[in-house]
Amino acid sequence: MMMNCGAMNATTPSSASWSASHGSKIPMLLPRAICSTHRMCCGSGVHVDACVSTNVSRNAKDSMIWSGTSPSLYSKQPINKFLLPLRASVASTSQDVTIASLIGREKIGVLLLNLGGPETLEDVQPFLFNLFADPDIIRLPRLFRFLQKPLAQFISVTRAPKSKEGYASIGGGSPLRHITDAQDQNTVADGKPVPCYETHTHPMSILLGIGLFILPGVFCFNCYFLSIVFFQAEELRKSLWEKQVPARVYVGMRYWHPFTEEAIQQIKRDRITKLVVLPLYPQFSISTSGSSLRLLERIFREDEYLVSMQHTVIPSWYQREGYIKALANLIGKELETFDHPEQVVICFSAHGVPLAYVEEAGDPYKAEMEECIDLIMEELEKRKIMNAYTLAYQSRVGPVEWLKPYTDETIIELGKRGVKCLLAVPISFVSEHIETLEEIDVEYKELALKSGIEKWGRVPALGCEPTFISDLADAVIESLPYVGAMAVSNIEARQFGIFAVFSSTRQCRGATGSV
Ligand SMILES: C=CC1=C(C)c2cc3[nH]c(cc4nc(cc5[nH]c(cc1n2)c(C)c5CCC(=O)O)C(CCC(=O)O)=C4C)c(C)c3C=C
Numbered sequence: 001m002m003m004n005c006g007a008m009n010a011t012t013p014s015s016a017s018w019s020a021s022h023g024s025k026i027p028m029l030l031p032r033a034i035c036s037t038h039r040m041c042c043g044s045g046v047h048v049d050a051c052v053s054t055n056v057s058r059n060a061k062d063s064m065i066w067s068g069t070s071p072s073l074y075s076k077q078p079i080n081k082f083l084l085p086l087r088a089s090v091a092s093t094s095q096d097v098t099i100a101s102l103i104g105r106e107k108i109g110v111l112l113l114n115l116g117g118p119e120t121l122e123d124v125q126p127f128l129f130n131l132f133a134d135p136d137i138i139r140l141p142r143l144f145r146f147l148q149k150p151l152a153q154f155i156s157v158t159r160a161p162k163s164k165e166g167y168a169s170i171g172g173g174s175p176l177r178h179i180t181d182a183q184d185q186n187t188v189a190d191g192k193p194v195p196c197y198e199t200h201t202h203p204m205s206i207l208l209g210i211g212l213f214i215l216p217g218v219f220c221f222n223c224y225f226l227s228i229v230f231f232q233a234e235e236l237r238k239s240l241w242e243k244q245v246p247a248r249v250y251v252g253m254r255y256w257h258p259f260t261e262e263a264i265q266q267i268k269r270d271r272i273t274k275l276v277v278l279p280l281y282p283q284f285s286i287s288t289s290g291s292s293l294r295l296l297e298r299i300f301r302e303d304e305y306l307v308s309m310q311h312t313v314i315p316s317w318y319q320r321e322g323y324i325k326a327l328a329n330l331i332g333k334e335l336e337t338f339d340h341p342e343q344v345v346i347c348f349s350a351h352g353v354p355l356a357y358v359e360e361a362g363d364p365y366k367a368e369m370e371e372c373i374d375l376i377m378e379e380l381e382k383r384k385i386m387n388a389y390t391l392a393y394q395s396r397v398g399p400v401e402w403l404k405p406y407t408d409e410t411i412i413e414l415g416k417r418g419v420k421c422l423l424a425v426p427i428s429f430v431s432e433h434i435e436t437l438e439e440i441d442v443e444y445k446e447l448a449l450k451s452g453i454e455k456w457g458r459v460p461a462l463g464c465e466p467t468f469i470s471d472l473a474d475a476v477i478e479s480l481p482y483v484g485a486m487a488v489s490n491i492e493a494r495q496f497g498i499f500a501v502f503s504s505t506r507q508c509r510g511a512t513g514s515v
C-alpha cells in the first residue's frame with residue numbers, strides 16, 4: 001500500500017515529543033530481547049562483557065543496549081568466534097539449543113533497514129523534509145524541539161534545488177508505483193526484486209529542456225537504487241534458504257517508500273514470529289542505523305503484536321570477515337586496472353557526520369570506521385598489497401563542523417603532494433546512490449583531475465557481491481540464538497518507560513538459563 005508522505009508526517013508520532021517526554025535519547029526497542037540474549041550469553045559463559053553493559057554509557061550504541069545481540073561489538077574477535085554455526089549447539093546452563101530447534105515452526109523474517117530516496121524530482125523536497133525532521137539528523141536542544149518541523153520545512157525548501165540538481169544529473173526520479181504495488185502483492189515480502197526495466201520519461205529531460213527524452217529504466221536512479229536494495233534482499237533470502245534458514249526478507253526505508261512502517265505492516269500480515277533487524281549500514285551511526293532503530297522502537301512499543309514478537313538487532317557488522325574480504329577483493333581488482341598498482345593511493349571516503357555526534361553524543365561511527373579501515377588494510381597486507389591509504393569524510397551539509405578530513409580537501413592536498421593515481425573507495429555504503437554516482441564519480445573525479453591527479457579510479461559499492469551477501473546471511477543465522485521476546489506489555493512499557501527497561505536488563509545480569 002502506497003503511503004502518502006503527508007499522511008506519514010501527520011500520523012507518525014513526533015520524535016520531538018518522544019524525546020522530550022522521556023528526557024533521553026536512548027531507544028527502548030527490544031530491551032527484553034536483549035535481556036534474553038544476556039541470559040543466554042551469561043549462562044553459556046560465552047561472552048560476559050555483553051551481559052554487563054547495561055548502564056547508560058557515554059557510547060551511544062552501548063546505551064542503545066542492542067549491542068547485547070552482537071557480542072563481537074565489544075571485542076576485536078570476529079562474531080563467529082562467539083556464535084556457533086547452523087545446527088551447532090549453543091550451550092546454556094540447562095540445555096543445548098540447536099539453531100534448527102530455534103527455527104522449528106517459527107516464521108523467520110529479516111528486516112533490512114536503509115535510508116530511501118526520492119522517486120521523482122517532485123519528491124526531493126518532501127524526502128528532505130522527512131530527513132531533516134528527524135531529530136537524529138538535526139539534533140536540537142530539548143528546549144528548541146518545537147522548532148524541528150518548521151526548521152525541516154525551511155531547510156528542505158532551501159536545499160531542494162541543489163539536491164534536485166544532483167538527482168537530475170544521475171537520472172532524476174521516476175515513478176516507483178510498481179514497487180509499492182508489488183509490495184501489496186506480497187512480492188516484496190517474499191524478497192523478490194522488483195527491478196525497473198520499464199521506460200520512463202524522466203523529469204530530468206524536462207529540466208534539460210529536451211522534451212520527451214526517454215531513458216531506459218536502468219538509468220533511472222531511484223529505480224536503480226531501490227532495485228539494488230531489493231536485489232540484495234532477494235540474494236540474501238536465497239542465501240539464507242541455501243543455508244537451510246527459510247526466511248522472508250523485508251525492506252524498510254527511513255525517509256521514503258517503502259517506509260519502515262509499510263514493511264512492518266507486511267511483517268504483521270505475514271505473521272512473522274522471529275525477526276532479525278539488519279540495518280544496511282556496515283558502521284553504526286546515531287544518524288543512520290540509530291535513527292531507524294529508534295523509529296522501530298516506537299513502532300514496536302505501540303503495537304501489541306510486535307511487543308511480543310521475538311526479535312534481535314545486528315547494530316553493525318563492519319568487522320565481519322566476509323564483508324572485509326569482499327571489499328578487499330573489489331579494491332584488489334580495481335587496483336589492477338592501474339598501470340602501476342603499487343603507486344596508487346587508496347582514498348576511503350565515508351559519509352560524514354557532524355563532529356558533535358562523535359564528540360558530544362558518543363556516536364561510535366568514527367571509531368568503527370577507523371577500525372573497519374584497519375581491518376581492510378590488514379586483509380590487503382595479507383595479500384601483499386601495501387598501498388598508501390587515507391580516510392576522509394564526504395557529503396557534509398550545513399554550517400557546523402563535520403568529521404575531518406573532508407574528502408574534497410584531502411583530494412586537493414594529495415594532488416599538491418604529487419599523488420598521480422588515486423583510487424576512491426566509498427566505505428559507508430553498500431549500494432550505489434547519489435553520494436557515489438554524483439559526488440564521487442562526478443564532483444570528486446573532476447576535482448582530482450584539476451588537482452593534478454592523472455589517473456582516477458573508483459571501487460564499486462558491494463551491491464550483491466556473493467561473498468558479501470553470504471556473509472550477511474551468516475550474520476543473520478548467527479544472530480538467531482539471540483532472538484528473544486520483549487515480553488513486556490504495552491501498558492507496562494508505557495508506564496515504566498526507560499526505567500523499567502534498565503531495571504529489567506539489570507536483573508538479567510545474574511540470570512541464567514535459556515530464552
Ligand atoms: C553512513 C551513511 C550516512 C550517514 C552517516 C549520513 C548522515 C547524514 N546525512 C545527512 C544529510 C543528507 N543525507 C542525504 C542523502 C544520503 N545520505 C546517505 C547516507 C548517510 N547519511 C545516503 C546513502 C544518501 C543518499 C540517499 C539517496 O538519495 O539515495 C541527503 C540528501 C541528498 C543531498 O541533498 O545531499 C542529505 C541532505 C546528515 C545531515 C547526516 C548526519 C547528521
Ligand SMILES: [Fe+2]
Binds near residue numbers: 351395
Ligand atoms: Fe546522508
